[in-house]
Amino acid sequence: MPPIRITRSGLLGSLLVLGVAASCVRLGIWQLHRLAERRAHNAVVRARMTAPPLALQRVPDDTAGLAFRSAAAVGRWDDARTIVLGARTYREDPGVYVLTPLLLPGGGAVLVNRGWLPSPDAATVDLRPYGVDGAAVVRGLLVPLPTGRMPPGPQARRTWFTLDPALLARQFPYPLAPLLLQIAPTPASGAALPRPVPPPELGEGPHLSYAVQWFSFAAIGLIGWVVLVLKRNGGREERVAPTRPG
Numbered sequence: 001m002p003p004i005r006i007t008r009s010g011l012l013g014s015l016l017v018l019g020v021a022a023s024c025v026r027l028g029i030w031q032l033h034r035l036a037e038r039r040a041h042n043a044v045v046r047a048r049m050t051a052p053p054l055a056l057q058r059v060p061d062d063t064a065g066l067a068f069r070s071a072a073a074v075g076r077w078d079d080a081r082t083i084v085l086g087a088r089t090y091r092e093d094p095g096v097y098v099l100t101p102l103l104l105p106g107g108g109a110v111l112v113n114r115g116w117l118p119s120p121d122a123a124t125v126d127l128r129p130y131g132v133d134g135a136a137v138v139r140g141l142l143v144p145l146p147t148g149r150m151p152p153g154p155q156a157r158r159t160w161f162t163l164d165p166a167l168l169a170r171q172f173p174y175p176l177a178p179l180l181l182q183i184a185p186t187p188a189s190g191a192a193l194p195r196p197v198p199p200p201e202l203g204e205g206p207h208l209s210y211a212v213q214w215f216s217f218a219a220i221g222l223i224g225w226v227v228l229v230l231k232r233n234g235g236r237e238e239r240v241a242p243t244r245p246g
Contacts, residue, residue: 058106
């Protein structure tokens with residue numbers, strides 16, 4: 001095999017390819033780290049979901065470890081202060097989630113996600129057919145509030161698109177738990193409305209496929225550059241080969 005001649009342009013090209021390949025490898029490793037984090041998170045959530053149900057008596061002072069715990073609460077509905085969380089879909093149909101406060105015996109209340117209702121504009125809905133009152137025993141899953149900032153509006157806002165803790169505190173005359181109690185679907189739920197929201201899916205996401213893609217890009221770049229260099233070197237040797245006398 002003839003020796004490979006190193007030129008300035010070849011050296012710069014090699015450094016560029018190595019830099020790009022190193023970046024691709026680094027991104028692939030980062031995706032593997034994200035996959036490991038997702039798997040660890042899923043393991044924690046599964047353990048909490050399968051733990052014995054928590055008896056929710058009052059607004060908890062410390063919510064550490066409560067997210068995704070099964071819980072049961074006994075209280076009284078405050079239907080007059082029901083709100084809806086807009087821009088929610090069910091099988092691609094637009095709708096809202098119905099959130100009704102449940103007054104707890106130990107003080108304060110927890111917003112109960114009673115489920116999804118269809119709404120053509122994903123914001124407004126007639127709640128009168130779905131009112132609740134009196135005492136209730138609610139079983140479900142404690143999930144994080146979908147929090148965010150909302151612009152100031154009317155003092156009693158019915159439709160929310162994200163739950164702003166500061167605005168919620170102004171609207172409700174009692175403390176609210178910093179978690180939603182999401183009613184769990186049961187075989188008896190059927191197609192009744194509001195339709196209970198299923199528990200979160202614990203998939204691993206696209207991190208593994210992304211990692212494979214980044215590693216593939218690095219390999220393709222390196223192999224392609226080596227093949228190109230060998231071809232160029234072979235062609236150069238053929239051009240400078242001496243002509244034999246006839």
